[in-house]
Amino acid sequence: MGLMGFRGNRLYCAVTAVMLSASASSAMAIDELLIIGTRDDARAIAGSGSVIDSDQIRLEAATDINQLLKTVPGIYIREEDGLGLRPNIGIRGATSERSSKITVMEDGIMMAPAPYAAPAAYYFPTTTRQSAVEVLKGAPLLRYGPQTTGGVLNLVSTPIPEQNSGRVSVMLDERAGMDLHGWYGAQAGDFGVLLETVQRDGSGFKSVDRYNDRGDFTVEDYVAKLGWQSSEGPEQNLLVKVQYSEESSQETYLGLTDADFAANSNRRYGVSAIDQMDNRHTGLQLSYSIALSERLTLSSNLYQNNFKRNWFKLDGGNGYITAANNGDADAQAVLDGTRDVDGLLYKNNNRRYESRGVEINLALDLNDHEIDVGARVHEDEADRFQPIDRFNQVAGYLYYSDTIQPNASNNRIAQAEATTFWATDAWQVTDRLMITSALRYEDIDSAERRYADLDRTALSRTTGNSTQEWLPGVSFTYDLGDNLQVLAGVHKGFSPLGGGAVANEEPETSTNWEGGLRYGQNNTFVEAIAFHSDFSDKTENCSVGSPCSNGDNSGTYRTGEAIIQGIEFQFSTAVQLNGFNSTAATVPFDINYTWTKAEVSQDNAVSGVLEGDLLKDVPENVFSVRTGVEFSNGYSNYLVAKYVDELCTTISCNRNNSPFAATESVFVTDFISRYTVNDNLEMFLKVENLFDSERIVSRSPQGARPNKPRTASLGLVYQM
Numbered sequence: 118m119g120l121m122g123f124r125g126n127r128l129y130c131a132v133t134a135v136m137l138s139a140s141a142s143s144a145m146a147i148d149e150l151l152i153i154g155t156r157d158d159a160r161a162i163a164g165s166g167s168v169i170d171s172d173q174i175r176l177e178a179a180t181d182i183n184q185l186l187k188t189v190p191g192i193y194i195r196e197e198d199g200l201g202l203r204p205n206i207g208i209r210g211a212t213s214e215r216s217s218k219i220t221v222m223e224d225g226i227m228m229a230p231a232p233y234a235a236p237a238a239y240y241f242p243t244t245t246r247q248s249a250v251e252v253l254k255g256a257p258l259l260r261y262g263p264q265t266t267g268g269v270l271n272l273v274s275t276p277i278p279e280q281n282s283g284r285v286s287v288m289l290d291e292r293a294g295m296d297l298h299g300w301y302g303a304q305a306g307d308f309g310v311l312l313e314t315v316q317r318d319g320s321g322f323k324s325v326d327r328y329n330d331r332g333d334f335t336v337e338d339y340v341a342k343l344g345w346q347s348s349e350g351p352e353q354n355l356l357v358k359v360q361y362s363e364e365s366s367q368e369t370y371l372g373l374t375d376a377d378f379a380a381n382s383n384r385r386y387g388v389s390a391i392d393q394m395d396n397r398h399t400g401l402q403l404s405y406s407i408a409l410s411e412r413l414t415l416s417s418n419l420y421q422n423n424f425k426r427n428w429f430k431l432d433g434g435n436g437y438i439t440a441a442n443n444g445d446a447d448a449q450a451v452l453d454g455t456r457d458v459d460g461l462l463y464k465n466n467n468r469r470y471e472s473r474g475v476e477i478n479l480a481l482d483l484n485d486h487e488i489d490v491g492a493r494v495h496e497d498e499a500d501r502f503q504p505i506d507r508f509n510q511v512a513g514y515l516y517y518s519d520t521i522q523p524n525a526s527n528n529r530i531a532q533a534e535a536t537t538f539w540a541t542d543a544w545q546v547t548d549r550l551m552i553t554s555a556l557r558y559e560d561i562d563s564a565e566r567r568y569a570d571l572d573r574t575a576l577s578r579t580t581g582n583s584t585q586e587w588l589p590g591v592s593f594t595y596d597l598g599d600n601l602q603v604l605a606g607v608h609k610g611f612s613p614l615g616g617g618a619v620a621n622e623e624p625e626t627s628t629n630w631e632g633g634l635r636y637g638q639n640n641t642f643v644e645a646i647a648f649h650s651d652f653s654d655k656t657e658n659c660s661v662g663s664p665c666s667n668g669d670n671s672g673t674y675r676t677g678e679a680i681i682q683g684i685e686f687q688f689s690t691a692v693q694l695n696g697f698n699s700t701a702a703t704v705p706f707d708i709n710y711t712w713t714k715a716e717v718s719q720d721n722a723v724s725g726v727l728e729g730d731l732l733k734d735v736p737e738n739v740f741s742v743r744t745g746v747e748f749s750n751g752y753s754n755y756l757v758a759k760y761v762d763e764l765c766t767t768i769s770c771n772r773n774n775s776p777f778a779a780t781e782s783v784f785v786t787d788f789i790s791r792y793t794v795n796d797n798l799e800m801f802l803k804v805e806n807l808f809d810s811e812r813i814v815s816r817s818p819q820g821a822r823p824n825k826p827r828t829a830s831l832g833l834v835y836q837m
Contacts, residue, residue, distance in 0.1 A: 531616025
């Protein structure tokens with residue numbers, strides 16, 4: 118595979134707008150909304166990127182975004198529930214606090230519940246119905262946002278097929294959990310349609326003390342798409358996408374003490390038995406593009422996302438965990454259910470989010486320049502109304518007492534309005550040199566209102582903030598030969614403050630560098646990229662799900678100057694074994710490795726951190742290996758091994774002698790065996806965590822939490 122074809126692939130380059138692409142070979146084809154394109158495109162862009170394609174998602178029978186992303190360099194995952202329901206994803210300099218410091222998109226549309234006012238990802242699109250996952254890093258990510266420090270994550274939903282077809286996939290696991298994914302698409306003249314659903318009746322793996330519960334969950338997700346492509350006149354594409362989903366999960370914030378984890382990592386305290394998350398998400402997207410001339414294309418997106426959730430759960434459980442870890446017998450007895458206690462608080466974390474906007478992009482092709490200019494107008498809000506129910510624990514069981522109506526902190530609305538402009542230019546300077554420049558402007562007004570009464574007629578407190586940021590960036594690739602390419606870039610990173618920011622509060626910004634080499638020939642690809650992010654004022658986003666290092670559960674915690682730097686390495690090849698057992702075979706082999714050093718770069722008298730203190734939630738070493746044997750007779754076996762180093766649970770854990778200041782490293786191997794019965798039917802066996810290695814992969818929120826234990830599943834895929 119040569120690298121000289123970068124310019125020819127610029128339709129999918131990250132510097133261009135998200136657009137509808139059509140296949141010229143078919144009468145009607147509406148493709149995915151992409152920011153990169155294929156794996157080959159990712160290996161040639163003037164930045165760094167990765168694509169998890171439909172083959173990998175299908176072969177690994179993926180339902181958990183955390184496990185998929187562990188095979189991508191430069192990504193940090195902090196697991197929480199072992200099921201992938203609430204991802205905590207970081208990319209390079211953007212740490213993994215509820216995925217709030219990266220831009221998460223589906224089909225080019227921001228998917229955080231309120232991307233500017235409250236970006237913490239309590240909603241995440243269903244992994245099962247995605248056809249690809251794109252990760253974009255470096256200066257080209259300035260085309261997207263608002264989070265521009267570490268990277269952009271774009272989930273690509275199932276496309277409308279080019280001809281009438283469909284697929285049904287069913288997977289059953291050993292704990293009687295079921296995953297069903299089905300879609301069917303059809304074409305009629307210039308129109309195409311897709312109907313899709315995911316039904317998950319998920320099995321938890323924890324045993325709740327004294328209750329016949331395991332932490333099971335259900336997910337219903339429905340998508341309908343209608344596409345149109347003009348057959349006469351100027352080339353035009355239109356896509357209407359409607360999505361609806363519900364989730365109910367018996368999930369809790371309460372983890373375990375270290376001693377209880379060592380005795381039984383899959384235990385859950387009975388005091389958390391009534392904890393439950395219920396949520397509902399609706400999305401509407403209208404995407405349109407028209408070729409105004411041979412050189413000029415106009416594309417636009419109109420979108421609306423609504424998310425409502427109530428995570429009813431024990432409030433203040435971390436106090437019991439901390440006390441019990443420090444030897445408090447009374448706290449341990451409350452957790453064990455052997456001590457009666459009155460007035461346990463269970464908060465209805467009841468929130469409603471709205472996010473809407475419109476964006477327009479003009480793409481101009483001037484031979485050696487491909488220029489994109491665009492704008493987006495966006496607004497979002499997060500509405501909290503969170504009463505607290507009191508329960509009494511008697512003889513190990515919970516009994517309702519009364520309800521406390523919300524105070525000001527639990528009765529508030531945060532809002533944000535943002536106007537964004539961008540301009541990018543991909544300049545083919547010579548046959549070997551490509552320079553990509555980008556400029557982004559964010560103008561954000563945010564406000565928060567806290568109410569003193571239930572009718573919201575009296576204000577308790579109001580805050581507001583106005584932020585304007587220019588975000589420049591430039592990157593280049595230079596072909597040293599047909600198979601060798603050098604790349605480098607620099608850009609300004611930015612993370613909005615959120616709806617609760619006060620006047621004159623400054624957002625987190627950074628200067629981000631990258632540089633590296635690529636080599637590609639035939640089936641072999643090698644890439645090594647160094648990155649360096651320099652923060653003038655690093656912050657942590659505080660939430661109950663991801664408390665800040667100072668213990669705060671809301672707002673931001675400023676830790677001062679910091680540097681996050683590291684090296685990303687990829688190696689990919691495939692070996693042909695002709696005549697192996699009288700059957701031809703292919704052995705694919707992929708290695709991804711990331712080394713990161715994330716630390717405070719200057720003493721900070723305000724926060725108390727010192728130069729050299731490690732930042733939270735950033736592992737030093739992460740690697741994955743994917744390999745297998747694919748036989749020409751349709752029988753294939755795969756191994757996917759993933760390793761993540763320990764994480765600091767608070768900043769400065771390297772100066773903290775507490776055994777509770779860090780997680781444990783974890784190494785997990787998955788095995789997948791697939792057999793193609795005929796052109797329409799495929800069977801598979803999947804064993805997650807083959808060697809049953811369970812470790813403390815998180816201490817946030819509220820105690821030690823394990824990864825998923827060994828789980829075997831059987832599945833069928835029927836293609837129509």
